[in-house]
Ligand SMILES: [Zn+2]
């Protein structure tokens with residue numbers, strides 16, 4: 001009997017983002033990715049969402065490291081947060097590690113990290129983990145599919161991938177290598193990207209976008225071009241730069257991550273832009289309109305990005321004017337549509353022509369569509385299959401796709417965040433769950449708990465009403481020394497608000513006087529009486545449920561009068 005191998009999902013199953021899974025062999029743990037998720041617009045004030053690290057925290061002494069499959073934030077963005085809690089060895093391609101180092105350095109936890117750079121088709125051992133790395137094409141260069149050779153056979157993780165047959169760097173998804181793996185070793189368990197399982201057909205090649213961008217540039221002779229894309233999409237940046245140079249333009253980059261990533265990729269030889277073709281963003285107003293191309297961040301409509309600032313007219317570097325052409329070389333990630341719409345609107349108001357993916361072929365997805373997934377399944381021929389990286393509907397469609405190709409339905413397992421499975425001689429079965437809450441991060445205060453989020457929701461919806469109750473309690477004498485005072489924010493305003501506040505004062509006064517008369521003396525008693533009276537009044541008169549905060553002055557904290565023994 002070979003030792004069982006456990007696999008647990010900390011994130012990425014049921015959402016696009018915060019990808020993180022734990023493989024356990026011989027009592028040791030290796031993570032596959034450690035990414036973050038950007039919150040949707042109704043999570044007020046939350047900057048990002050992390051995987052739940054509870055299980056890793058409890059087993060920190062067993063964690064060996066993380067395989068970073070590629071350099072996207074939803075795969076490497078939470079590494080710096082986990083490094084604050086435990087040292088880690090991070091394994092990935094040099095570019096993935098370079099991108100991860102930028103983030104880790106920013107949070108000052110480089111001392112906790114060690115790195116192992118691996119090249120295409122390397123096979124390495126780290127502790128009990130025997131891992132092999134296969135090149136895949138995606139929207140950031142040098143991504144990997146990872147094969148874990150375990151006592152229970154091969155577990156293959158696809159990473160994020162597409163089957164681009166004409167990639168910009170000619171580095172193809174290694175279908176031949178994966179075929180060998182499937183034939184020679186057999187794939188016991190396959191974990192595969194589900195993002196585009198609902199999309200029919202094949203994805204467009206990245207190089208086909210380059211031609212279309214060049215055509216757009218040619219047709220806008222004599223005009224300034226500002227083009228936004230993901231800063232990690234080095235191949236897109238390359239094609240934009242090529243189009244710019246071919247049409248006689250010099251290039252300026254704008255936005256911190258764009259500047260960082262272009263610098264890193266040029267240094268690593270992954271991006272070829274001659275020095276002479278690059279301009280500092282400070283000098284762009286000196287460049288004739290028809291000779292300028294600015295490559296910017298902000299293609300997802302992020303409110304503080306370089307492009308959003310241009311749209312709202314407060315960019316330090318560039319003011320949009322009549323005749324400018326702005327290209328969004330991207331597709332909005334679900335949840336970002338509103339932000340993108342706002343940015344487009346702002347740019348058009350300022351006189352720009354805006355070209356986006358609904359108007360022209362300026363973007364190709366980085367994720368395999370249904371036909372590509374079928375090719376992958378036909379090559380990998382797994383014994384067991386778990387769809388990963390997707391919302392539930394994407395994973396469910398991916399599961400259907402696999403069964404339609406002949407995999408028995410009981411060999412496909414749809415899992416969710418927090419699920420754990422065990423691979424044994426008898427096959428794959430579910431085992432104990434692990435914690436997998438959403439961990440919300442805001443500012444530098446760390447994780448926000450559910451109460452804070454709930455309070456923010458209440459404040460955002462119906463506002464805030466407070467009442468100040470000034471008491472004097474001296475010996476046996478207790479009295480209200482002034483009228484209670486009702487203060488509100490974001491509730492009801494104007495004369496109507498004044499009237500309501502006056503009436504609310506009376507309701508609270510009555511309740512407090514009743515409490516005094518019945519011998520109540522502790523602050524908690526008066527807070528309760530005031531909150532109840534005010535809450536009832538507000539609900540009755542306005543049908544709103546603002547946050548109600550009583551502030552009682554002059555009474556001592558203490559046990560309730562009723563419960564004093
Ligand atoms: Zn991803």
Ligand SMILES: [Zn+2]
Pocket residue numbers: 070072138139160
């Ligand atoms: Zn990705």
